Amino acid sequence: MSSKKxxxxxxxxxxxxxxxxxxxxxxxxxGDAGKNALWIxxxxxxxxxxxxxxxxxxxxxxxxxxxxxxxxxxxxxxNPREKPEKTEGLLSSTVKEQLIIFLLxxxxxxxxxxxxxxxxxxxxxxE
Numbered sequence: 001m002s003s004k005k006x007x008x009x010x011x012x013x014x015x016x017x018x019x020x021x022x023x024x025x026x027x028x029x030x031g032d033a034g035k036n037a038l039w040i041x042x043x044x045x046x047x048x049x050x051x052x053x054x055x056x057x058x059x060x061x062x063x064x065x066x067x068x069x070x071x072x073x074x075x076x077x078x079n080p081r082e083k084p085e086k087t088e089g090l091l092s093s094t095v096k097e098q099l100i101i102f103l104l105x106x107x108x109x110x111x112x113x114x115x116x117x118x119x120x121x122x123x124x125x126x127e
Contacts, residue, residue, distance in 0.1 A: 043103040
């Protein structure tokens with residue numbers, strides 16, 4: 001009778017250990033997937049923030065009131081406080097494009113790695 005008890009206790013310990021191992025593997029896999037998602041999201045947010053920073057206009061646009069005032073003809077004198085409107089430069093547009101391409105490359109690399117890991121897990125589960 002005691003040998004059956006010991007056998008049951010041993011099998012119970014073995015099952016408990018295998019369940020704990022499986023749970024730790026799941027935690028690891030979900031942790032890796034979460035880290036990949038955070039890297040991709042962080043890269044996209046950084047790219048968005050940089051593009052906003054580079055394309056942001058210094059002037060804030062205000063709603064204009066339409067009023068009719070008599071026009072006085074004066075000699076044209078340029079106002080030194082007025083700055084000409086800035087257009088996006090070649091350098092900033094090139095840097096933005098390269099940054100977006102770089103971050104998309106990282107995102108695709110991480111996604112393909114994640115998908116290949118999922119496929120290998122599915123193959124291992126089906127066996």
